[in-house]
Amino acid sequence: MRFFNFLAAAFAFAAVSCTLDKTDYEAEIGLEVPESYEFKEAVSLNTGNFKISIDALNGTFYKGYNELHLRILNTQTNQNITDSEVTFLPVMTNSDESKTSCPHQYAMKFDAAGKYFSGYSVFTSESVAGSSWKLYLSFTADNQKYEITKDISVAKQDNKNLNMTAFTGKDGEQYYIALVAPQKPKVAENALTAGIYKYNKPTTTAGTFPDPSQFSYSEVTGYTLKLDPRMPEPSMGNHSSPNNKDLTQQNDGLYHGVVNYTMTGNWTLNMILTNQNGLIVKGTVVPTDFTPGIEGVKSELYIDTLF
Incomplete structure (x- = not known):
């Protein structure tokens, strides 16, 4: 009952908040949330008698x-290659000529049901002037290894979800958290999916470029x-919602939980990442005070969403 009284107060304040100055939050309200559920060819490349095509949602690589x-299609036989060792390495060349990933x-897996090699990439920045992304691919066919490169473009992700x-x-490691689903939440309890990754610091001197040991990342295992x-x-007073569930790792390697959105609008997913021993890696507790008229305090670890 206390929560619903609290929520009613938030709605009441929102109704009389029209005298407040316009904010970035208000400017975003009403924006259409883009959705992409169809896989289309994002890039294709050829080497010898083979055509390699990579499909992504909406035929676009996004940040x-x-x-x-x-x-992988053998253009002579018109048959897809299904038994191959396929590697995938994205590398960005920055404006200072340094290389990052x-x-x-890296090692893509064959999906027998879909008849393709599956993988993922969490592009950390969109393509801009002065920097560029390039894919370094390899595969085997007829006991021969093929290596091929391709410049690609990474677009801005307009869907804040x-x-x-x-x-x-706090352990000095570099981490990445990327939201995977839902693309378009409902006013309800939503299954929330995220990928959590860590950069593997090289332990050996770099070999011939591009040496994958220098651009290695892994899924974070067993965190919460x-x-x-x-x-x-x-206008919302930084109010929360009930029945949320923390994200834990499942068999697909991704982290799954529940976020309960009680109304449409701007939401912040405040987070605290803890390791296998329960120690905080990043994040702070958010005050529970209802603060109408004041922008809400955020955790030091958060992701903004909008729907």
Whole structure:
């Protein structure tokens, strides 16, 4: 009962808040949330008698999490290659000519049902002037290894429900959290999915470029992502919602939980990441005070969403 009285107060304040100055939050209200559920070819490349095509949602590579489907076609026999060792390495060349990568699945796995090699890439930045992304691919066919490269473009992710964040943890490691689902939440309890990754610091001297040991990332294993969703805009008083569930890792390697959105609008997913021993890697507790007229306090680890 206390929560519903609290929520009613938030709604009442929102009704009389029209005298407040316009904010960035208000400017976003009413924006259409884009959805992409169809996989289309995002890039294709050829080497010898083979055509390699990579499908992504909406046929676009976006900043954040990208599920990838890769097919290899023998153009002479018109048959897809199904038995191959396929590697995938995205590398960004920065304006200072330094090279970086992003969380990705280096050794792609064949999906017999879909008849493609599956993987993912969490692009950490969109393509901008002065920096560029390039894919380094390899595969085997007829006992021969093929290597091929391709420049690609990474687009801005306009759906804030698929936002990501990168940070250095208290352990000194570099982490990445990327939202995977839902693309378009409902006013309800929503299954929330995220990928959590860590950069593997090289332990050996770099070999011939591109040496995958210098661009290695892994899924974080056995952590917990504690969740506290809030509506941070001043008119909402930073109120929360009941029945949320912290995210834990499941068999698919991703982290799954529940976020309860009680109304549409701007929400902040405040988070605390803890390791296998329960120690905090990043994040702070958010005050529970109802603060109408004041922008809500956020955890030091958070991701903003909008629907």
